[in-house]
Amino acid sequence: MPECSDPANAPAAFSIDRSSPVPLYYQVAQQFEQAIRSGAVQPGTMLANEVELAGQLGLSRPTVRQAIGYLVDQGLIVRKRGVGTQVVHSKVRRPLELTSLYDDLRDTGAEPTTLVRSIVEREVDQEDAKALDLAPGTPAVYVDRIRYTAGEPLALMTNVLPVGVVELTAESLQATGLYQLLRDGGIHLHLANQRIGARPATSAEARDLDERRGAALLTMSRVAYDTAGRSIEYGRHLYRASRYTFELTLVER
Amino acid sequence: MPECSDPANAPAAFSIDRSSPVPLYYQVAQQFEQAIRSGAVQPGTMLANEVELAGQLGLSRPTVRQAIGYLVDQGLIVRKRGVGTQVVHSKVRRPLELTSLYDDLRDTGAEPTTLVRSIVEREVDQEDAKALDLAPGTPAVYVDRIRYTAGEPLALMTNVLPVGVVELTAESLQATGLYQLLRDGGIHLHLANQRIGARPATSAEARDLDERRGAALLTMSRVAYDTAGRSIEYGRHLYRASRYTFELTLVER
């Protein structure tokens, strides 16, 4: 037995509440997830087979399969046909999500602050119109911000939004992140095309970011779309490479 | 009717082959996908409801749901409870996958070439041992390569693999990419933690990459794990920012 560990399995104290509005498969998935993340179920453990699990939990096999499928999508466990289901040796830091810099920083406890340099409404530039798939001359909102952490500048951010998407004020943008304002405005972002590169800082950028001219900057540009496929936001950001890196977790599906 | 377009729907010429080894839900999903990507079904189109689709296709509703669920995961369509299922205004360039630089370049028609500078087996450095979660002093294979496209250097690549993972030779690494060799060796990568940053080039790096000293370089380091959670590869890559950017498509789940 070279790779697989303990033959044991887990659902001793799993409780299913059939009167709860929470779907049964989700209750099961969450309890498994908690057991795995807490270490109560060790990596490498084989789960009981699906039929047996269904019996132990008093659920049908498709429901149990739905729960397991959810955990597989999360990257917590692996199914192998003819073999069984096994808890993965998890190395996931965090799932890849569509979040804003503000969310990321706050989640890591960095307490970001924001300086809103300008909010203006004007006709889109040609490049921006193309990125957002708007007709040339359409009015749009241009937002220019500087993001700080620990009192030090971290990023220069320019965002372009079609007018009418959401109400933006300097106050609201200083209090929270753009993506939070979009969520509060009922906008559900669905996907984004993102491009990450690097280039040297111009002297103006160096001044704003407290770097030397020619210092390496990370560039990120992103177009985000809502569930209906409408372009919602085009962002062009510049990060100080000395203070910021992108971290991603990729999961093969 | 502000947002939704044609009330029409599609499965006129869908053919289901029950004797095929290809799963039925997959046959349905692929034909929908082809119809959408080819433009035969326009963005915004509402699909027939699930019960009706099942009837038209001669399948059960769960099977149809499985097919639709597959397309939702691909980001091609959206389900809205109480409303219906709609083809999204797709802007996806490509799904986010765990691929190597070689695969990416070849897929875009760039015909990459590789210079293998060294392949040596030695004890892991302390940092590498930590990244790969190996005991200090464990032997590992160190691979140093330069990647070219169109006769110009593009990237410096250092990769560290525990010994015994796969047989590596200069010839095989020159003929194809590392990830292809891993796949050929029966290694299935499952997830990876990746970090993207930037910094100026040292003079040695500048010489190898045909850049000036201090030029902006993109840095990428990545640890990849197989389905069992074993560390398979730790890569540290340097890209010429003037010639390369990372492109990602993020999908909210």
Add this chain to the structure above:
DNA sequence: GAGTGGTCTAGACCACCAG
């Protein structure tokens, strides 16, 4: 050959959304 996950069926009830 025994056991596993992969697929499929034919129903059912419920929560949500729109008119």
Add this chain to the structure above:
DNA sequence: TGGTGGTCTAGACCACTCC
């Protein structure tokens, strides 16, 4: 109020893996 997707059941047969 009617229609939609979301969830759930209790079975069934198959393909694959391992012994």
